[in-house]
Amino acid sequence: MSEPLLQVRGLRVKFEGGAGPVAAVDGVDLDVARGAAVGLVGESGSGKSTLVRTLVGFERAESGSARLAGIDLLALRGSAWRPVRRRLQLVFQDPYSSLDPRMRVGPIIAEPLSVHGVSVSEQRARVGHLLERVRLAPALVSRRPHELSGGQRQRVGLARALALEPELLLLDEPVSALDVSVQAQVLSLLRELRESLGLSYLMIAHDLAVVRKLCDRVAVMFAGRIVEEAPRDQLFGAPRHPYTRALLDAVPAPDPAARRPEREEHAATPEDEAGHSSLAGVGAGRPAARWVTGCAYRARCPWAVARCASEVPILGRDAGTGAVACHRPLSAAGSA
Amino acid sequence: MNLLEVDDLAVAFPTEEGTLRAVDGLSLTVAPGEIVGLVGESGCGKSAAALALLDLLPAPGRRTRGRIRLDGIDLTAGGAKAFAAIRGSRVGMIFQDPMTSLNPYLRIGVQLREVAERHLRLRRRDAELRACALLERVGLADAEALLRAHPHELSGGMRQRVMIAMALLADPVLLLADEPTTALDVTIQAEILALIRELRRERGLGVLFISHDLGVVAGLCDRVVVMYAGRAVEVAPVAELFARPQHPYTEALLACVPRLDDDPNAPFVSIEGMPPRLFGAARECTFAPRCGRRVAACASADPELLESGPGRLDRCIQSEGRPEASRGV
Amino acid sequence: MVGEVTRGPWSDAWSRLRRDRAALVGAMVLGAVAAACFVLPALIGLDAVATAPGIRHRPPDLQHWFGTDSLGRDLFARVLVGGRTSLLVGLAATAVSVVIGTAWGGVAGYYAGRVDEFMMRIVDFLYGVPYMFLVILIMLLFSDTARGDLLPVFLALGLVQWLTMARIVRGEVLALREREFVLAARLAGAADSRILLRHILPNVLGPVIVYATLTVPSVIILESFLSFLGLGVALSWGELVAEAVSVVNPIRSYWWLLLCPSLFLAATLLALNFLGDGLRDALDPRSQP
Numbered sequence: 014m015s016e017p018l019l020q021v022r023g024l025r026v027k028f029e030g031g032a033g034p035v036a037a038v039d040g041v042d043l044d045v046a047r048g049a050a051v052g053l054v055g056e057s058g059s060g061k062s063t064l065v066r067t068l069v070g071f072e073r074a075e076s077g078s079a080r081l082a083g084i085d086l087l088a089l090r091g092s093a094w095r096p097v098r099r100r101l102q103l104v105f106q107d108p109y110s111s112l113d114p115r116m117r118v119g120p121i122i123a124e125p126l127s128v129h130g131v132s133v134s135e136q137r138a139r140v141g142h143l144l145e146r147v148r149l150a151p152a153l154v155s156r157r158p159h160e161l162s163g164g165q166r167q168r169v170g171l172a173r174a175l176a177l178e179p180e181l182l183l184l185d186e187p188v189s190a191l192d193v194s195v196q197a198q199v200l201s202l203l204r205e206l207r208e209s210l211g212l213s214y215l216m217i218a219h220d221l222a223v224v225r226k227l228c229d230r231v232a233v234m235f236a237g238r239i240v241e242e243a244p245r246d247q248l249f250g251a252p253r254h255p256y257t258r259a260l261l262d263a264v265p266a267p268d269p270a271a272r273r274p275e276r277e278e279h280a281a282t283p284e285d286e287a288g289h290s291s292l293a294g295v296g297a298g299r300p301a302a303r304w305v306t307g308c309a310y311r312a313r314c315p316w317a318v319a320r321c322a323s324e325v326p327i328l329g330r331d332a333g334t335g336a337v338a339c340h341r342p343l344s345a346a347g348s349a
Numbered sequence: 350m351n352l353l354e355v356d357d358l359a360v361a362f363p364t365e366e367g368t369l370r371a372v373d374g375l376s377l378t379v380a381p382g383e384i385v386g387l388v389g390e391s392g393c394g395k396s397a398a399a400l401a402l403l404d405l406l407p408a409p410g411r412r413t414r415g416r417i418r419l420d421g422i423d424l425t426a427g428g429a430k431a432f433a434a435i436r437g438s439r440v441g442m443i444f445q446d447p448m449t450s451l452n453p454y455l456r457i458g459v460q461l462r463e464v465a466e467r468h469l470r471l472r473r474r475d476a477e478l479r480a481c482a483l484l485e486r487v488g489l490a491d492a493e494a495l496l497r498a499h500p501h502e503l504s505g506g507m508r509q510r511v512m513i514a515m516a517l518l519a520d521p522v523l524l525l526a527d528e529p530t531t532a533l534d535v536t537i538q539a540e541i542l543a544l545i546r547e548l549r550r551e552r553g554l555g556v557l558f559i560s561h562d563l564g565v566v567a568g569l570c571d572r573v574v575v576m577y578a579g580r581a582v583e584v585a586p587v588a589e590l591f592a593r594p595q596h597p598y599t600e601a602l603l604a605c606v607p608r609l610d611d612d613p614n615a616p617f618v619s620i621e622g623m624p625p626r627l628f629g630a631a632r633e634c635t636f637a638p639r640c641g642r643r644v645a646a647c648a649s650a651d652p653e654l655l656e657s658g659p660g661r662l663d664r665c666i667q668s669e670g671r672p673e674a675s676r677g678v
Numbered sequence: 679m680v681g682e683v684t685r686g687p688w689s690d691a692w693s694r695l696r697r698d699r700a701a702l703v704g705a706m707v708l709g710a711v712a713a714a715c716f717v718l719p720a721l722i723g724l725d726a727v728a729t730a731p732g733i734r735h736r737p738p739d740l741q742h743w744f745g746t747d748s749l750g751r752d753l754f755a756r757v758l759v760g761g762r763t764s765l766l767v768g769l770a771a772t773a774v775s776v777v778i779g780t781a782w783g784g785v786a787g788y789y790a791g792r793v794d795e796f797m798m799r800i801v802d803f804l805y806g807v808p809y810m811f812l813v814i815l816i817m818l819l820f821s822d823t824a825r826g827d828l829l830p831v832f833l834a835l836g837l838v839q840w841l842t843m844a845r846i847v848r849g850e851v852l853a854l855r856e857r858e859f860v861l862a863a864r865l866a867g868a869a870d871s872r873i874l875l876r877h878i879l880p881n882v883l884g885p886v887i888v889y890a891t892l893t894v895p896s897v898i899i900l901e902s903f904l905s906f907l908g909l910g911v912a913l914s915w916g917e918l919v920a921e922a923v924s925v926v927n928p929i930r931s932y933w934w935l936l937l938c939p940s941l942f943l944a945a946t947l948l949a950l951n952f953l954g955d956g957l958r959d960a961l962d963p964r965s966q967p
Contacts, residue, residue, distance in 0.1 A: 056534035092869075098867040099867075102865060103865055110857055110858045110859065112862075113859040113881075115880045124863060128866050128867045129867060163391075176866075193606055194602060194620040195619060196617070200617045201617040201619075221535075222606075222607035222608050222609050225607070225613050226613050226614075249609065259536055260535060260536060261609070264564070264609055265535075266564055266610070267563040267564045267591060267606045268591055271567075271568075
């Protein structure tokens, strides 16, 4: 089996919170194979953005490793990043703030090239080529971001990320800020580019339906840990972690017939021992100490047992090609 | 009698390029105990409409025409005073970002108490008791402690529940919710939506639920109004709308939404072009430039919102029940 | 925002500015005063220096629109010529403070962490030093330079004003460096210097311009005060006010000596403040149109 393009092991990233250190990323193992598209889902505060930002060097890791084709990303400092920038790039979520409002489209896309010493004429040629690639009219080269629509801006961001011909593209919610009628412009582009350029993706998205159409493997994050990771069909068809199950159940389908009857006992958030609706706090920056003992999801899990409070579940490979971190993973029948 | 009646609402914003018609003749009704969804994408005017309904439009925007009736009272005739009288008391509001609706410097208890004191003229202790009761009703445990907390100490879901509690304090008849779950995680969203359904059942609340998310609307609403370019292009009971959309925009929009149960390898669907920004009266069907079913007649006049079935309205000349349709145009 | 139509940060700001009447009036007054001070004297042949003992202390008349002073010099000419100094010093000292302050604050804000702490500690420390003391000290150090040499004046004043500019720029840059387009530049592999020059600087220009416009009046007042104390090096409005005050006596009022330069001073300061306020409202992306 060939080495995965991206290999993350035991990654830990800590923040200084108000009440002490917070483990935003708490021991993550993740692989992205060459040519694969891996989706990363989880609620806000689960650590997915921090994970991605750490991979590109915007945050400092506390421990663990992250290797891109053998290069230790966590050991890079300053100018050592430059050659790696050609291999690993990031597309941002917000099309309105990811482009410098005072620059024109051409220089925005050309910036990575200019930084790496590409000649001006070559830059111009490549920018034209990139615009074509992302299906934008060449005339847009002289426009400023505020003259473009959200979908167009996002494609400019994509063109810029592709300028250095990276191997791995990290995408942080690439379409969440766009209207649904426009999302397809970027999504179908992503699909097509992956094939034509042989790109690999690690994509954060909160829209599970989008992840399902774009990714071939999905990793689910909760409270800084990966709780389940599996091939797409397996994750969506037979989820093993209770949180994955809860996520899938919560996605509203645009189909009134699929509406669940209104019932009193909505089992999504059982109260924890303290009687608190356990929505708050989990993943929202509670002190790391709280999670060290046992499974972080136990407060919301209808199947939690005593073991869940004392032992941290390890992400273990199960029978299929997926992995789950749970003491009582769900069987195919959907019960523990 | 309808709880809320909006008749030909129009909102305009003066801009450098002329007067922009953000809302251009929107009519809708909400019956007691009914949840009506107002669905549209960015720029369709739904937020402007929501603000206009409560007379909260930021200057220089203004309502240029239209009639708004709440529980029989004509608010537009009554002017600013009439709106101020119902805001927060007969109509409860929930907006998208509770962080901007809640004062970050004041404790939750103080903010809730103020609402109760002002609208219900309760004494301090009674107001606090009522606030506690409502916090518990919306699913927040340890209400007493919560009263002493500041907004930033709570999670997004909890804040939104506080907003709902605040909206319910004065026992409103109508709840106006503008994208209340957009900023929330999907699991929390599901709970907030369940809460709204429960409250509707318990109190016979009418709800006007504004959203861009068709999935949410499908799961929550009884009737749906689809908005495009400042007006309604289709109105239908929810099951009908999703099963048999009449207007091409509704159809196209539904096709764009990725679903968990469709073919994962199917191509992504989008709608080419962008919605128009109207500076004057529309002279053709506003959706025609982007419409896959466009015919010559679509460019000649702006279609009206007409009945096309029991409880259904839409703005396409080609839908059933339309005189033009029977002419085979 | 509901109904918002944007046409770019600069043109939006420009149209907002155009609608601000106070700012427009301020700009016009400023323009008029500047034109008068720099162009008028040469144009109509005014002499600010010639003494004429025979016509001392004349009140305003058709010959001398602002009257004459203790040495018979034409006050109108002196006010205009003095204005040159005041305005020039205002501009130059502000320029000095902008350059130093922006560079200092920019570096502190961009690198954050310990560099920021260290650099801003220095600013805090200097803030504690009474600035008049500092200015007077610097002026005294240069007291043996030729009369009319303005350089020490604007250095002194600029050196005192840069502190607040540094704080403002540092705050803006701290926020800017987390903006996604800055992160994108880092992702492209851009060196810090490039990011600072191409991305950070153009985006802090707004607050810098605003604050600079509001610094000019501060400096002019400071300079006037210096002249008033007798530390001035050239003819300026402050000097004229000092002269007027020195001849105050209970018997005769030479009101024009005090009123005329003061009016010009006040008008200029007001104009600059209105313009500065207008610029701040225009350039603040969060203000309502």
